[in-house]
């Protein structure tokens with residue numbers, strides 16, 4: 579089951595569970611253009627994408643991956659997309675990481691991801707790619723930090739920034755070496771006066787404050803400050819504990835994700 583919210587005639591967002599027996603949810607969005615639609619991230623289950631595709635009004639659609647983390651791109655085979663767009667660095671992840679992650683998760687959760695077929699992007703870019711939607715445009719930019727293939731999508735006509743996991747209640751640090759770049763990217767987007775709304779990969783449609791909070795958090799950990807967990811949920815407390823260890827603020831072994 580997905581929870582859908584129509585923001586306006588051109589922009590629909592949805593949330594769905596992405597892990598068995600957990601309340602964790604992942605976001606997706608549909609952007610309606612004149613001749614075709616774009617789906618920003620495709621959930622983790624094809625059945626969720628199938629349900630969300632009712633809002634595509636049978637138009638041709640392309641999917642865009644904010645990054646190749648499994649919870650954002652395993653639902654793609656739930657709809658026959660004409661193209662799948664992502665950052666060039668995602669290709670390596672589709673080749674080497676995702677097949678083994680899928681195998682592992684299928685073993686651990688019987689029936690969990692039964693009909694999942696990995697759909698590798700067929701259109702990739704490095705720095706920037708603009709999609710002409712007819713009434714407006716969708717600009718895709720690299721946003722390295724959370725992962726090496728993270729991107730953001732910006733709609734200048736609306737001031738909406740689609741973020742994947744580049745912005746999150748507690749940002750998930752995978753590689754501490756990427757954090758300086760992450761900070762740099764956050765800083766340049768925080769400075770922009772044309773960003774009005776921010777749509778993260780998890781959680782509600784919000785505004786720039788999430789970027790400011792993420793910047794302060796990542797900057798604090800870079801300075802080895804012992805920060806409190808920004809959010810009081812079991813999941814994010816664990817993320818925070820792992821972040822502290824990864825950034826060398828506290829010593830200890832990270833939990834296996």
Ligand SMILES: [Zn+2]
Nearest residue numbers: 647649743779
């Ligand atoms: Zn995610």
